Amino acid sequence: DQQVKQNSPSLSVQEGRISILNCDYTNSMFDYFLWYKKYPAEGPTFLISISSIKDKNEDGRFTVFLNKSAKHLSLHIVPSQPGDSAVYFCAAVNYGGSQGNLIFGKGTKLSVKP
Amino acid sequence: GAVVSQHPSWVICKSGTSVKIECRSLDFQATTMFWYRQFPKQSLMLMATSNEGSKATYEQGVEKDKFLINHASLTLSTLTVTSAHPEDSSFYICSTKGRDEKLFFGSGTQLSVL
Numbered sequence: 001d002q003q004v005k006q007n008s009p010s011l012s013v014q015e016g017r018i019s020i021l022n023c024d025y026t027n028s029m030f031d032y033f034l035w036y037k038k039y040p041a042e043g044p045t046f047l048i049s050i051s052s053i054k055d056k057n058e059d060g061r062f063t064v065f066l067n068k069s070a071k072h073l074s075l076h077i078v079p080s081q082p083g084d085s086a087v088y089f090c091a092a093v094n095y096g097g098s099q100g101n102l103i104f105g106k107g108t109k110l111s112v113k114p
Numbered sequence: 115g116a117v118v119s120q121h122p123s124w125v126i127c128k129s130g131t132s133v134k135i136e137c138r139s140l141d142f143q144a145t146t147m148f149w150y151r152q153f154p155k156q157s158l159m160l161m162a163t164s165n166e167g168s169k170a171t172y173e174q175g176v177e178k179d180k181f182l183i184n185h186a187s188l189t190l191s192t193l194t195v196t197s198a199h200p201e202d203s204s205f206y207i208c209s210t211k212g213r214d215e216k217l218f219f220g221s222g223t224q225l226s227v228l
Contacts, residue, residue, distance in 0.1 A: 004157070034216065041123065043207055043219030044158075089158065101173075102217060104158040 003027045004092050006105035013112050019077040021108050023090030026071065030092040034102065035064060035075050038087045047088070048075070080112045117141050120208050120220025127198055128228055135193045135223045137208030143188035144210040148217065149181075152205040161206075164191040198227045 005024045013019045023033075031052040036044035050057040050064045050073065057064050063076045077084055090105040117140040125133050137147055147164040162183055163171040170183035180202075182194040195202055207222040 002157070009155075036219075041221065043118070043120070043209075043221045044217075045219070046216045049216070101160050102158075106155065106157050 001026075002105075003030075004090055004103045004105040006088075006090055006108050008108050009106070010109040010111070013080045013110065015082055015112055015114050016079045019075075019080040019084065019110055019112065021075040021077075021088050021090075021110065023073045023075075023105055024071060025073075025092050025103075027092070027094065027103075028071070029094040030103075032093045033064070033066060033073050034091045034093070035062075036089040036091060036104075038089065038107070044089055077110075080110075082112045082114050085110055085112045118208065118210055118218050118220040120223060122223055123221060124224050124226075126226045126228065129199050130197055133195045133198055133225060135195075135206055135208075135225075137191045137193070137220050139189045139210050142210075144191075145188060146211060147185060147191040148209045148211070149183065149191075149193050150207045150209065152207070158207065162193075195225065198225070200227045203227045 003026050034049040035047040037047045038044040048059050048062050048064050050066050055066050061077055066073045087107045087109045089107045091102040093102050119138040119140055127133050145166045149161045150158045151161050152158045160173050161176045164183045164185040166185045166188050172178045180196055185191040203226050205222055205224050207219055209217040209219045211217055
């Protein structure tokens, strides 16, 4: 049973437009959420995170929104650039859980077209 | 951020052979490293937590006798897939843990067992 769901396996966006990647979770015990970005033949790299006590966190072109009541978070990339083309993983953790046990979604492949 | 080196990147082996994957933390001492596995179209799943100088902790459903983990030093953890079979073909990736639950990943190892 998937605790973290990324229902869109892929997303295609025009350069300069907004990219919105969505993530849903089922476990209400999650209290910290992260987004990772992965290029082909490389390991995932940390992108941005948000604590459950916040509903928004912004870092440059990247903003993560958290809606706890809906158990939903989203990553906004504005403006999108071709170099943003990668697979984006949503992950969640319960601080009371075992260390390192981030629960990952399956990922969404973002393609930004010039 | 931490730099994690993982090799080999690609391994093709015959069924029944053993394969060793190395994970090195290059710029800080990692008392704990994590091993993940990702099957096609699935999420990254934690297999085990590797602890320097002690036995690894395995997640439920992961055979400890099949996936041998050694963490003999603060900078090196190894995962050995013993008597590999085609169903072990997967993407294996290690990580160390930084601040705020952020994980720093190696580049991953794609294992194909013929």
